Amino acid sequence: MQNRTSVRDIWTKYENDETLTMLTAYDAPIASQVDAGGVDMILVGDSAADNHHGHDDTLPLTMDEALSNTSAVDRAVDDAMVIGDMPFLSYGASMEESVNNAGRFMKEAGADAVKLETAPHGDTTIEIIERLTELGVPTMGHIGFTPQRMHQIGGPYIQGRGHTSSAAVDELVETAERLEDAGVFTIVLETVTEEVGKRVTAAVDVPTIGIGAGRYVDGQVLVITDMLGLGGEAFKLSKQYADIDSEIRHAVEAYVDEVKTGQFPDEENVYDPVEEDD
Numbered sequence: 001m002q003n004r005t006s007v008r009d010i011w012t013k014y015e016n017d018e019t020l021t022m023l024t025a026y027d028a029p030i031a032s033q034v035d036a037g038g039v040d041m042i043l044v045g046d047s048a049a050d051n052h053h054g055h056d057d058t059l060p061l062t063m064d065e066a067l068s069n070t071s072a073v074d075r076a077v078d079d080a081m082v083i084g085d086m087p088f089l090s091y092g093a094s095m096e097e098s099v100n101n102a103g104r105f106m107k108e109a110g111a112d113a114v115k116l117e118t119a120p121h122g123d124t125t126i127e128i129i130e131r132l133t134e135l136g137v138p139t140m141g142h143i144g145f146t147p148q149r150m151h152q153i154g155g156p157y158i159q160g161r162g163h164t165s166s167a168a169v170d171e172l173v174e175t176a177e178r179l180e181d182a183g184v185f186t187i188v189l190e191t192v193t194e195e196v197g198k199r200v201t202a203a204v205d206v207p208t209i210g211i212g213a214g215r216y217v218d219g220q221v222l223v224i225t226d227m228l229g230l231g232g233e234a235f236k237l238s239k240q241y242a243d244i245d246s247e248i249r250h251a252v253e254a255y256v257d258e259v260k261t262g263q264f265p266d267e268e269n270v271y272d273p274v275e276e277d278d
C-alpha cells in the first residue's frame with residue numbers, strides 16, 4: 001500500500017501556511033529524482049506533448065500517451081501526490097467519456113488525482129469537476145492561461161495586463177470561486193499579473209498553485225524541463241536551476257571521443273579480457 005501525499009496532507013500544509021511545491025515529470029527516472037527532492041505534488045502534465053514527445057504545443061497528446069507517462073511516474077514515486085493531466089478533448093465531449101477517462105488515470109495509471117483546464121465561465125468543465133469530486137476523484141482546476149485553448153485565444157497572454165478588461169479579471173475570480181464550489185482541491189493559476197494572482201488567492205479557500213502568477217499564491221509549479229535546462233525554454237515565469245543539456249552533450253562528446261580513440265571499452269568493462277596478441 002502506497003503512502004503518498006494525500007488531499008488531506010495538502011490541506012493540512014495549506015492550513016499551516018506551508019507553501020506548496022509541484023513540478024511536472026513525464027518518465028520514471030526524472031520522477032524518482034523529483035520525488036526524492038521533496039516536492040508535494042508531481043503533475044504528469046499534458047506539457048509532455050511539447051517537452052517529452054516533441055510536439056509544438058500540448059494539443060496532440062493522446063490518452064494512451066498520457067496514461068503511459070502517468071504509469072511510468074506512478075511506478076517511480078513513493079511520497080509525492082501524482083496528478084494525471086487530462087489531455088485536450090479527453091473531457092468535455094460527454095459526461096460519460098469524461099468520467100471514464102478520468103477514471104482511467106486512477107484505475108489504470110495509478111494517479112492520485114486529475115487536473116482539468118477550465119475556460120472563464122467553463123460551465124461544461126465545472127459540471128464535470130462536480131461529478132468527478134462527487135465520485136471520489138480528487139480534481140485540480142487550472143485557470144488563467146489555459147494552453148489547450150491556445151488556438152482559440154491566439155497564444156499566451158498575461159491576464160490582468162492593460163489589454164485584458166477588468167471584467168475578464170472578475171470572470172477569472174468568479175471561475176475560481178465556482179471551481180471551489182465544484183470541489184477542486186487545488187487550483188493552478190497560470191500567467192496572470194501578481195495582483196490578479198493575489199486577488200484569486202484571497203477569493204478562494206482552496207490552495208492556488210501559481211505558474212507565472214507571482215508571489216502571493218499558496219504554492220508554485222514549474223515545468224521540469226524548463227527548470228532543469230533539459231531541452232526546455234527560458235521563460236520569464238520560470239527559473240533554470242541546472243543545465244542538463246550541457247551535461248548530456250559533454251557526456252556524449254566524451255563517449256564518442258573515447259570510443260573513437262579506443263579508450264572505451266577498457267579492460268574493466270569487458271568480460272574475460274584477452275591480451276591483444278592472444
Ligand code: KIV
Pocket residue numbers: 024043044045046047048085142188190211221223
Ligand atoms: O501541463 C503542464 O505542465 C501544466 C503546468 C503548466 C501547470 O499544466
